[in-house]
Amino acid sequence: MVAVLLGWNPGAGTTWPEYSRVVDELAAAGVHRRPWRILNSASVLPGADAWLLLVGKAGRGLIGHGVTASHPYRPAREEQTGASGTVIDVDFDALLPVGDQIPVDFLLERAPRAGWNTVKAAGRRIPEEEERAVRAIWAERLPADGIDPILPVPGTAPQDALTRVGMNRYERSPQARRICLAHHGTSCAACGFSFEAVYGPEGEGFIHVHHLTPVSQLGPGYELDPIGDLVPLCPNCHYMAHRRPVPYTPAELRAMMSGAGHIAGSVLSPQELEAQAAAQRILDSR
Ligand SMILES: [Zn+2]
Ligand SMILES: [Zn+2]
Incomplete structure (x- = not known):
């Protein structure tokens, strides 16, 4: 499995103005797709874990999880909304409100080599031996789904162990x-x-x-x-x-x-x- 860490600084570069609304909607819709700029050289395939790291003034910390939903591609010019160069689609399935991010000190203790303090927006790979630790930390910090506790919290199980259950969003x-x-x-x-x-x-x-x-x-x-x-x-x-x-x-x-x-x-x-x-x-x- 491949897991990538994406950095997000609300104060610079890739802004995400509607982030707090997306957090609310995600609870109902289950998934939010967004193109994310990555390095040209990144060899990320669809189906990889994508972890979102908040950086900047609000305090560095793990704030979201998604799954890559495309190969890297160059968006057409008119589609370039905040993302330029090579992008990859990410289906975000869990996003925490700003302020609830899991602090870097806590992450460093259990997964010291994932690059929490050096990651840029364009992302980097999380070492394979630390993927499990990241999932475990996420599982401890996120509440179980009150509607269907049998469904694992997004990000807490390896992607290849999951199928998506399609309850409709109204439910x-x-x-x-x-x-x-x-x-x-x-x-x-x-x-x-x-x-x-x-x-x-x-x-x-x-x-x-x-x-x-x-x-x-x-x-x-x-x-x-x-x-x-x-x-x-x-x-x-x-x-x-x-x-x-x-x-x-x-x-x-x-x-x-x-x-x-x-x-x-x-x-x-x-x-x-x-x-x-x-x-x-x-x-x-x-
Ligand atoms: Zn019944
Ligand atoms: Zn039903």
Whole structure:
């Protein structure tokens, strides 16, 4: 694996005026693509870890992670927005607000050879033997994803060990999620499962939010209605809903469950299943 370190000085050269807005949007959209100027000689392939190091007045520190999304290329003149010369596209998947960067002193202790104090905007390779240490530091400093804790925090697992899970962005928007849950509550709209009821206080507020309309059917001017378009679903029901390209509705999931003999909130004993089967045979034989 290759990992590169990109330097970013908000006060000079590559400016990024909308950075704080991008940080907010990233939480909902999951990824932000941006061309980044690199050295002509850099042999960076798509799929490499790209670490963003804040330098300058705000204090030097690790502030973001992304994945390279192109080979180095020369952008057409009209596309040169802040980046000139040879650039590479970077899909940033985790960016911290300025002020929350991981200080260089801390980085130097565990990964002393990565060049934290010398890196320029155009980037440099992180020594392979230190890539793991950088990921570990990042994992310790970033909170787990509250919506889907099974997904590793971006940057904490090697790129070749990952596939990207495509929940749509409306299901990951913290604001829309709050409105949806304030209206619908935090029990699954299909099976009634409540994480708090089953797991106690640790489960409070945990539930997936599902977007009822498939993204492919949304028109260009679409605006999300968090109450009409989103419903809470437990992860089991959520994955079942997405087993079909046009998701199953909560009503269809309920029909599926009752068709299979499942009654919300209970697990049937073998005797009960046997009794149901017997009743079905009697009805069928009439
Ligand atoms: Zn459910
Ligand atoms: Zn969904």
